[in-house]
Amino acid sequence: MSLLAYCEWLAATQGSIALHESMYMYPIVESSHVLALMLFVGFAAILDLRLLGLILKRVPVSQVADRLLPWTIAGFVVMVITGVLLFYAIPVRSYQSIFFRAKVIFLVLAGLNVWFFHTRVFTRIAEWDHDVITPKAARRAGLASLILWGAIIVAGRMIAYNWFDCDIQPQSAFVNWAAGCVVPPPLP
């Protein structure tokens, strides 16, 4: 089964239809996504700014990371749960949204950045824990994180706009390709 067919099947399930048509559940899930964003991106940004030497300069980096990480993870869990529900409510349109696809790519990159930071940079924290200006690799990871999560927020917000939707044709060949639109051949 193709991903598109799977999304079409998902869209026809009772839960998806109920969530999509609900008066309050969908806005509640969407608002929870935004509230969790304040916590998750907010605390992630605090650690990033610390890596860049812009905040909490006298606090060891490991202390900022260790104390905030449980809450950052908690926020991320809520983001994922509410995000999956938002996709579940509108599967086909989301799957064929260039903004949703861009968001997924940015999410993978942000994940790789977290993995890189924790396996390559954070392992040697003892050498620079108290430094205001952290090593270049740490600063790079912090900056990349700020940029990527910012891009994820913007791309996520843009999913709501239908400028590049598949059912609004004609679109440029690039948009139709990037969004995976199934465009019927022009009538003879």
Add this chain to the structure above:
Amino acid sequence: MLLPFFEWCETLWLGQFVVGSPWLFPVIESVHLLALALIGGAIFLVDFRLLGLGLKDREVSELARDARPWMIAGLIAMILTGIPLFLSEPIKCYYSTAFWIKMTTLPIALVFAFTVRTRVTRAEPVGNTARRQKLVGALSIALWFTVAAAGRWIGFS
């Protein structure tokens, strides 16, 4: 009674400028959201500490002093982007319950942040009971969550 004021707001150049472009509203809205994440971090960092969570091995006053410029920068960005968003649809806002909830809780949250909360975060630990700190931290989180949720809800009406 306030409707004429909102109607006047609708005639202002800035709002019309935003309405006249298909992408200006989404772009300003995105910056509004980015700034929301920033104030989330800067405000909750201190509120969590007041609750005895997060960076609990540091003094409240130290965290508050470090977070303050970021909180203020975030709040300024929120207001600077919020005004054109409002001016682009003042009549919709006038009839939106969520908008009025936001406009009630936002001034309360701002006044609270710069009076009670500032005083409590600056006080020496001795003059501060844990109970009062917890109450202020919890109130601050509740207020800002309400402002943010009501703000998001304006878009659903």
